Amino acid sequence: DAGVIQSPRHEVTEMGQEVTLRCKPISGHDYLFWYRQTMMRGLELLIYFNNNVPIDDSGMPEDRFSAKMPNASFSTLKIQPSEPRDSAVYFCASRAQDGGGYTFGSGTRLTVV
Amino acid sequence: AQSVTQLGSHVSVSEGALVLLRCNYSSSVPPYLFWYVQYPNQGLQLLLKYTTGATLVKGINGFEAEFKKSETSFHLTKPSAHMSDAAEYFCAVSPGQKVTFGTGTKLQVIP
Numbered sequence: 001d002a003g004v005i006q007s008p009r010h011e012v013t014e015m016g017q018e019v020t021l022r023c024k025p026i027s028g029h030d031y032l033f034w035y036r037q038t039m040m041r042g043l044e045l046l047i048y049f050n051n052n053v054p055i056d057d058s059g060m061p062e063d064r065f066s067a068k069m070p071n072a073s074f075s076t077l078k079i080q081p082s083e084p085r086d087s088a089v090y091f092c093a094s095r096a097q098d099g100g101g102y103t104f105g106s107g108t109r110l111t112v113v
Numbered sequence: 114a115q116s117v118t119q120l121g122s123h124v125s126v127s128e129g130a131l132v133l134l135r136c137n138y139s140s141s142v143p144p145y146l147f148w149y150v151q152y153p154n155q156g157l158q159l160l161l162k163y164t165t166g167a168t169l170v171k172g173i174n175g176f177e178a179e180f181k182k183s184e185t186s187f188h189l190t191k192p193s194a195h196m197s198d199a200a201e202y203f204c205a206v207s208p209g210q211k212v213t214f215g216t217g218t219k220l221q222v223i224p
Contacts, residue, residue, distance in 0.1 A: 057151035
């Protein structure tokens with residue numbers, strides 16, 4: 001398996017623009033998680049899905065953030081409009097039903113200027 | 114609610130010395146516990162996990178951790194540090210579906 005695949009690896013955008021981050025989880029994993037990592041806050045859980053259904057989005061910072069999982073092999077995290085304080089590394093992770101550890105993607109480094 | 118405390122944001126050891134990274138957790142239910150490693154510009158990689166059963170857990174790269182319920186601890190150890198162990202290490206706890214991560218400990222290995 002190729003692991004969890006995220007794209008793009010790096011994104012630089014201007015404030016106010018829409019940004020879309022993409023994730024392909026490991027085939028057969030029922031859970032998908034979006035995390036944000038910053039120096040100040042560490043790893044923050046934004047949202048997670050089970051069988052494509054959003055279960056907990058309490059970590060989503062505000063209405064500018066939205067996430068979807070239209071099918072078992074694809075998820076997006078969208079920021080509209082983006083702001084400089086959104087600059088961070090965004091990780092996607094997936095997990096099987098059995099409660100084992102996550103498998104993380106390589107992350108998307110987002111810079112909003 | 115669950116939480117994780119990692120003692121020491123930076124730890125330095127000499128090459129060949131013992132590595133000890135400390136983690137204490139709180140959880141209202143029996144937890145699953147994890148250690149992850151993150152190399153620069155990469156995602157987190159699972160080192161080892163404790164779910165049930167044997168309290169001494171062996172992971173990859175020679176690391177191991179011991180679950181001590183009485184101390185609510187899950188410290189990570191490696192008998193002999195290697196230069197390639199330099200990275201950031203995260204302890205995590207999961208009593209359910211969500212995983213809560215600690216703030217991380219950066220390990221420096223001095224030649």
